[in-house]
Amino acid sequence: MHRYIPHTEEEIKEMLQEIGVGSIDELFVDVPKTIDGYKIPDGKDEFTVRKIVETLAQKNKAFQPENVFLGAGIYYHYIPTVVKHLAANPNFLTAYTPYQAEVSQGTLQMLFEYQTMMCELTGMEVANSSMYDGASSFAESLLMATRITGKYKMLVAKTINPEYRTVARTYTSPIGIKIEEIGYTELGAVNLDELKAKLDDETAAVAVAYPNFFGVIEDLKTIRSFIRQNVIFIVVAEPVSLALLEAPGTFGADIVVGEGQSLGVTPNLGGPGIGFFTTLEKHVRKMPGRLIGQTKDLDGKTGYVMILQTREQHIRREKATSNICSNQAYIALINAIYLSIMGPQGLKEVAYRSYNNAHYLAKKLEEAGFPRIFTGEFFNEFVVRVSTDYRNRWHEMAKDGILGPIPIDRVYKELGPSALVCATEVNTKESMDRLVEVMRK
Amino acid sequence: MTIFELSKPGRKGYELPTYDVPDSGCNIPEHLLRKKPPMLPEVSEVDVVRHYTNLALKNYSVDRGFYPLGSCTMKYNPKINEDMAILFTQLHPFQPRETIEGAVELMGHLKELLCEITGTDDMTLQPAAGAHGELTGLLIARAYFEDIGELGKRKKVIVPDSAHGTNPASAGMAGFEVIEIKSGPDGCVDLEELKKHLDETVAVIMLTNPNTLGLFEKDILTIAKMAHDVGALLYYDGANLNAIMGRTRPGDMGFDIVHLNLHKTFSTPHGMGGPGSGPIGVKAPLAQYLPVPVVRKSGEKYELDYNLPKSIGMVRTFYGNFLVLVKAYTYILTMGGKGLKHVSDMAVLNANYLRAKLSKTFKIAYDRICMHEFVIDNEEFAKKTGVKTLDIAKRLLDYGLHAPTIYFPLIVHEAMMIEPTETESKQTLDAFVEAMEKIAKEAQENPQLVKGAPYTTPVRRLDDVNATKYPVFRFKR
Numbered sequence A: 001m002h003r004y005i006p007h008t009e010e011e012i013k014e015m016l017q018e019i020g021v022g023s024i025d026e027l028f029v030d031v032p033k034t035i036d037g038y039k040i041p042d043g044k045d046e047f048t049v050r051k052i053v054e055t056l057a058q059k060n061k062a063f064q065p066e067n068v069f070l071g072a073g074i075y076y077h078y079i080p081t082v083v084k085h086l087a088a089n090p091n092f093l094t095a096y097t098p099y100q101a102e103v104s105q106g107t108l109q110m111l112f113e114y115q116t117m118m119c120e121l122t123g124m125e126v127a128n129s130s131m132y133d134g135a136s137s138f139a140e141s142l143l144m145a146t147r148i149t150g151k152y153k154m155l156v157a158k159t160i161n162p163e164y165r166t167v168a169r170t171y172t173s174p175i176g177i178k179i180e181e182i183g184y185t186e187l188g189a190v191n192l193d194e195l196k197a198k199l200d201d202e203t204a205a206v207a208v209a210y211p212n213f214f215g216v217i218e219d220l221k222t223i224r225s226f227i228r229q230n231v232i233f234i235v236v237a238e239p240v241s242l243a244l245l246e247a248p249g250t251f252g253a254d255i256v257v258g259e260g261q262s263l264g265v266t267p268n269l270g271g272p273g274i275g276f277f278t279t280l281e282k283h284v285r286k287m288p289g290r291l292i293g294q295t296k297d298l299d300g301k302t303g304y305v306m307i308l309q310t311r312e313q314h315i316r317r318e319k320a321t322s323n324i325c326s327n328q329a330y331i332a333l334i335n336a337i338y339l340s341i342m343g344p345q346g347l348k349e350v351a352y353r354s355y356n357n358a359h360y361l362a363k364k365l366e367e368a369g370f371p372r373i374f375t376g377e378f379f380n381e382f383v384v385r386v387s388t389d390y391r392n393r394w395h396e397m398a399k400d401g402i403l404g405p406i407p408i409d410r411v412y413k414e415l416g417p418s419a420l421v422c423a424t425e426v427n428t429k430e431s432m433d434r435l436v437e438v439m440r441k
Numbered sequence B: 001m002t003i004f005e006l007s008k009p010g011r012k013g014y015e016l017p018t019y020d021v022p023d024s025g026c027n028i029p030e031h032l033l034r035k036k037p038p039m040l041p042e043v044s045e046v047d048v049v050r051h052y053t054n055l056a057l058k059n060y061s062v063d064r065g066f067y068p069l070g071s072c073t074m075k076y077n078p079k080i081n082e083d084m085a086i087l088f089t090q091l092h093p094f095q096p097r098e099t100i101e102g103a104v105e106l107m108g109h110l111k112e113l114l115c116e117i118t119g120t121d122d123m124t125l126q127p128a129a130g131a132h133g134e135l136t137g138l139l140i141a142r143a144y145f146e147d148i149g150e151l152g153k154r155k156k157v158i159v160p161d162s163a164h165g166t167n168p169a170s171a172g173m174a175g176f177e178v179i180e181i182k183s184g185p186d187g188c189v190d191l192e193e194l195k196k197h198l199d200e201t202v203a204v205i206m207l208t209n210p211n212t213l214g215l216f217e218k219d220i221l222t223i224a225k226m227a228h229d230v231g232a233l234l235y236y237d238g239a240n241l242n243a244i245m246g247r248t249r250p251g252d253m254g255f256d257i258v259h260l261n262l263h264k265t266f267s268t269p270h271g272m273g274g275p276g277s278g279p280i281g282v283k284a285p286l287a288q289y290l291p292v293p294v295v296r297k298s299g300e301k302y303e304l305d306y307n308l309p310k311s312i313g314m315v316r317t318f319y320g321n322f323l324v325l326v327k328a329y330t331y332i333l334t335m336g337g338k339g340l341k342h343v344s345d346m347a348v349l350n351a352n353y354l355r356a357k358l359s360k361t362f363k364i365a366y367d368r369i370c371m372h373e374f375v376i377d378n379e380e381f382a383k384k385t386g387v388k389t390l391d392i393a394k395r396l397l398d399y400g401l402h403a404p405t406i407y408f409p410l411i412v413h414e415a416m417m418i419e420p421t422e423t424e425s426k427q428t429l430d431a432f433v434e435a436m437e438k439i440a441k442e443a444q445e446n447p448q449l450v451k452g453a454p455y456t457t458p459v460r461r462l463d464d465v466n467a468t469k470y471p472v473f474r475f476k477r
Helices: A007-020 A024-028 A047-057 A080-088 A105-122 A134-151 A162-175 A192-198 A220-226 A281-284 A313-321 A329-367 A390-399 A429-440 B045-057 B079-086 B102-120 B131-149 B168-172 B193-196 B220-229 B238-245 B284-289 B320-359 B380-387 B389-398 B427-443 B447-451 B466-468
Strands: A153-157 A180-184 A203-210 A232-237 A255-259 A275-279 A290-297 A302-307 A382-386 A418-422 B121-124 B155-159 B177-182 B201-206 B233-237 B256-258 B278-281 B294-298 B302-306 B374-377 B415-418
Touching: A007 A024, A007 B320, A007 B427, A024 A203, A024 B320, A024 B380, A047 B079, A047 B102, A080 A329, A080 B045, A105 A290, A105 A302, A105 A329, A105 B045, A134 A162, A134 A203, A134 A232, A134 A255, A134 A275, A134 A281, A153 A162, A153 B168, A180 A192, A192 A220, A203 A220, A203 B045, A220 A232, A255 B079, A290 B466, A302 B079, A302 B102, A313 B168, A329 A418, A329 A429, A390 A429, B079 B320, B102 B121, B102 B278, B102 B294, B102 B302, B102 B320, B121 B201, B121 B284, B121 B294, B121 B380, B131 B168, B131 B201, B131 B233, B131 B238, B131 B256, B131 B278, B131 B284, B155 B168, B155 B193, B168 B177, B168 B466, B177 B193, B193 B220, B201 B220, B220 B233, B233 B238, B238 B320, B256 B380, B278 B284, B320 B374, B320 B415, B320 B427, B380 B427, B389 B415, B389 B427, B389 B447, B427 B447
Parallel strands: A153 A180, A153 A203, A203 A232, A232 A255, B155 B177, B155 B201, B201 B233, B233 B256
Antiparallel strands: A255 A275, A290 A302, A382 A418, B121 B278, B256 B278, B294 B302, B374 B415
């Protein structure tokens, strides 16, 4: 007997009798018995389990959010208390994919509202109900560009998160997609001359990040003006920034994707976060992932269902637009609650404080001998020149409780000693001044 | 009502701390500044609390009752798992390696436990879901054949017609041609049929064992030998692992690549569709192609190994859905080796008990001892009564139960696929049988009643035809 498994000895006997077998073993006659149990210790009571996992947790070091200056795709923001309380509702947590719509209206309406919020932030017409993370969402956007255009050449800015580009290569190489990278200028923005030179009739898509990995705000308007209409324009966006920055949809993006962790989700060692995926109605049949739509029930009452499922794997099988089935719906719930709490004004304040803190910090760091490497206008991250022994300093700072700007010279070797600084609304003036002092040492 | 309709301009649900950083002024070029704010809700904290609490009331969940979705393993999700995951939420994936010692150790332990459970030699915890694991596994197979110079000739992946839709979809994404083979009259892989398609142009055979009919592929050792004789790899879809724990392991059966669904077998909550976790275990010769980083023991400690020159790369950022890993680890500690065997024993007992009871009223497809799930074939029932599987499913909702998986596997028409899991009691199963019997009676006596169901749910049957024909993707004012 176990507390998760309710069978009494007597019931087991009754059930075996009903089945018409004499023992549990008889139910497994077809199974080759290759082991006699696992070489795994016996189970433990919950208090002992708690102790074991807590002991592991204590071997990690969690940082006070105001002392974190590391972003690079995962961000610390204030998360209002209600977010976790509402999300913890077991009717969200322990439900599955809304296969029976009539008893899943909570899930379906929530996802419909989430889709609406993502459309609003990005300025796009359709959002799906989630992908695994920003990187896989980006990779899937390239696959979708090939489905739309029938072409296999992608021009991808080198200023897109390096891990996203790694994941994109993993996803796209099997079907023969060729990724060509576009370099950057002293602005820290995509090199337009190089982009123009590499654009040709074979090009399926151009992809840039907004703001990009260096924090620089790419000029989407100018970039789009260089790209012919039939080339798919993909923007990897940071959703908090979109409360302050013009929506990519306004500039003619075809697909806007990104990581939604910054919308109310704790860092979680990088997962779970959530990939968001948005596009235009004209492309929707080429889109991956689950879509929720509004409809009516028999009595004319408004309700919600999964729609356009013929794109998906359970119907289209090998011709599906993606193999995705399980997604990150629960994280979409967290995003939706967070955005409901913050509203347009709250999110804009968060975005502006992040922007302003980063600019305050940039000025202070420059005065302390850490000049910015790029001159382009940035959102809440920027790259500074550091000394050759900075990596050691970075580890030292961690001992003092500061999660400092991450060295990036291993992924961008051409930059030399450099670090990516991040600030959000959780950093205080005091914590930023302290960072400058500690970096100067 | 949607949350957008609750909105009033100027109302708010947040408050940020006093701000003391000097304003440096905004230097963003005018044309890149947002002109029109996004239409997000403007509501109070109370509005938000009530909105989401009321939405939750419209959901059925495992915590509310029986959820016998076949192939989904909707078992109870222990509460302690959630508490343990919360201990790790504040870690940044890029923080210095020496500050995440415990997290890396946990991943190392979990990997070793899962390798023992699957009978594999190495593993990645990175894939975020089952289908993501499938793609990862097939990319590993691809890298292997490329490495040994056989990718040019090996273009095919064989899947049985009873396979999950993700199998062929993943194979397509991995650049393979999909060959679907018909199941035999006993519902298992037809060896003659397999022989016809199996040659040196085949890269991988993907199998679920037990298969989606809940039947154990009894010829699995022969199938493995046939695959390996032509140089192909055998892939294990782990959706149905909950049936065989403690008795056999995919690796022992001859599988080379094995995926797991931690959100099924290992009790992590399904969260309305995710996050899941789909680790991939492999036999030693394939370990060099795993995505990076791989967690490896080095002396007494665990290390994150990025130095795999032949790796397929990364399938997502960082270490996967890490919090899901914490929950699965907590579950394995709780159950222990013997407990996991008991899990499968009771899961299979429950399924067979339900099958035996329901076989008195319904036709069971391939009616013999099953594993953790079985399939009802309602084709004759529908012809006789006019009541289809969909109608029975909807009527079950009126009885306060979740419906089984319906119209899958595709090889059984009017299929109803039932997986009770081990966490359900005899009383619960009896109540389900009683409801099914009542519905069968209703179908005879008053078919319209069943065809009009459900009546007691937050909405009645929804028009999904027009929902797709004239799609409304988002709320608009």
